Amino acid sequence: MISEIDTAFWPVYTAAAVFAIVYVLVVTEKINGGMAAIVGALVLLILGIVDWNAAFTHHVYLNALLLLLGMMVTSAVADKSGIVHFAALKLIQAFSGNLSAVLISVTLSAAVSSALLGSGPALLLLAPLILRIGKILRIGPVPLLIMSVIACNLGGMTTLVGNVPNMMIGSAAGINTEGFVRHMLPPALLLLVIHFILLMLIFRKEMSGIRSRRAELEKINPASWLSSSRRALLSLSVLLLMVGGLIWHDRLQLSSGTVAAAAAVLMIMINVRSTEDVQQVREKMDFKTLGVLIGFYVLAGGLVETGIISEISMRLLELTNESKVLAALMLFGVTGVLSAVLDPVPLTAAGIPLIQTIGLQMGVVRPSDLNELWWALALGCGIGSSGTLAGSVAGVLAAGFAQKEGYRFSYLSYLIVAFPLTLLALAAGGWYLYAYVLQ
Numbered sequence: 001m002i003s004e005i006d007t008a009f010w011p012v013y014t015a016a017a018v019f020a021i022v023y024v025l026v027v028t029e030k031i032n033g034g035m036a037a038i039v040g041a042l043v044l045l046i047l048g049i050v051d052w053n054a055a056f057t058h059h060v061y062l063n064a065l066l067l068l069l070g071m072m073v074t075s076a077v078a079d080k081s082g083i084v085h086f087a088a089l090k091l092i093q094a095f096s097g098n099l100s101a102v103l104i105s106v107t108l109s110a111a112v113s114s115a116l117l118g119s120g121p122a123l124l125l126l127a128p129l130i131l132r133i134g135k136i137l138r139i140g141p142v143p144l145l146i147m148s149v150i151a152c153n154l155g156g157m158t159t160l161v162g163n164v165p166n167m168m169i170g171s172a173a174g175i176n177t178e179g180f181v182r183h184m185l186p187p188a189l190l191l192l193v194i195h196f197i198l199l200m201l202i203f204r205k206e207m208s209g210i211r212s213r214r215a216e217l218e219k220i221n222p223a224s225w226l227s228s229s230r231r232a233l234l235s236l237s238v239l240l241l242m243v244g245g246l247i248w249h250d251r252l253q254l255s256s257g258t259v260a261a262a263a264a265v266l267m268i269m270i271n272v273r274s275t276e277d278v279q280q281v282r283e284k285m286d287f288k289t290l291g292v293l294i295g296f297y298v299l300a301g302g303l304v305e306t307g308i309i310s311e312i313s314m315r316l317l318e319l320t321n322e323s324k325v326l327a328a329l330m331l332f333g334v335t336g337v338l339s340a341v342l343d344p345v346p347l348t349a350a351g352i353p354l355i356q357t358i359g360l361q362m363g364v365v366r367p368s369d370l371n372e373l374w375w376a377l378a379l380g381c382g383i384g385s386s387g388t389l390a391g392s393v394a395g396v397l398a399a400g401f402a403q404k405e406g407y408r409f410s411y412l413s414y415l416i417v418a419f420p421l422t423l424l425a426l427a428a429g430g431w432y433l434y435a436y437v438l439q
Contacts, residue, residue, distance in 0.1 A: 086232065111151040116162075145409055
């Protein structure tokens with residue numbers, strides 16, 4: 001029972017209840033998820049449980065939303081040039097229609113892209129390609145999408161720029177990119193291989209029947225899908241410039257959202273010529289996903305501001321009797337499970353002061369002396385975020401893209417496959433943490 005939270009009881013119960021109701025509505029898809037999330041967020045804001053100013057300065061990451069909006073527009077407009085279909089056909093023909101080889105290439109692309117660009121931007125770049133591959137091969141894109149979401153989350157946890165929690169942890173703990181790669185890359189690679197093998201076994205029926213269409217695929221001319229060579233070349237140039245800008249935006253003294261917005265404007269100038277083109281691009285935009293992200297930023301902020309997350313963590317950590325090893329394992333388990341259903345950003349925001357408080361209680365002065373706890377937090381958030389679609393930006397975006405294209409890729413269908421795999425991954429991650437980090 002939560003009894004020592006420094007606030008009135010009704011905001012605590014209200015924040016928890018609203019979050020639970022909205023989460024169930026989004027997962028079951030009984031109503032529009034974006035609308036449900038926005039309404040739930042407004043309830044917390046109107047009741048004063050979440051401060052309006054804090055919502056837009058601390059909980060809602062405006063740069064992240066600008067980045068996602070810019071990437072969505074860029075992806076939607078780039079599709080008009082035909083380069084997405086061209087790339088999908090080239091990839092399939094390069095591997096002679098071998099779906100396993102295609103899946104491996106897409107998985108590696110997702111992992112590397114997310115390590116360099118972040119999991120959300122990486123998924124936005126790859127989702128149109130993945131969906132087009134599914135259409136060409138006449139299969140549902142679910143195996144490719146699930147593997148891509150997991151690969152984006154695992155790849156993103158290996159570098160400081162791979163996700164927002166890593167940036168927060170690196171800043172608080174004084175850990176550089178080299179340190180993150182050295183500690184996080186081994187478990188990420190191991191889990192990527194394990195997930196790939198298990199998903200190939202789970203979806204082995206979907207993988208069959210491709211060989212009979214290889215001859216048909218070889219006859220298709222990829223260049224026939226390009227609207228014009230000039231537009232395709234210019235669109236590709238904008239995509240390459242955007243990728244470079246996202247990698248080096250700090251050196252350019254630009255925010256990642258500004259880079260994505262500029263790329264969107266350039267892509268519109270190249271490919272949009274009429275009001276009909278505008279309408280086609282608008283139809284491809286996924287405003288529902290933006291609504292879900294904005295709403296859950298505020299809803300998760302309510303759990304942080306009312307002290308629910310901090311109280312749960314503190315209660316569990318009291319069981320460790322100030323043992324750093326037990327505290328790290330406990331922190332890893334708690335964040336791993338919670339980040340499957342909550343955005344890991346507010347979890348990290350709650351976890352950082354928690355670790356710092358533990359350090360003060362232990363008389364620790366340097367943040368590096370608490371590295372075991374920092375790695376536990378980073379590993380838990382990175383692995384656990386693949387448990388449900390709502391656990392990561394990449395997951396929410398994948399669901400939005402699939403549904404926009406008319407595919408059945410629900411939160412529940414993903415949960416049935418991914419959550420057991422994530423529990424297995426958390427067990428493997430816990431073993432790695434104990435055997436190689438805490439010893």
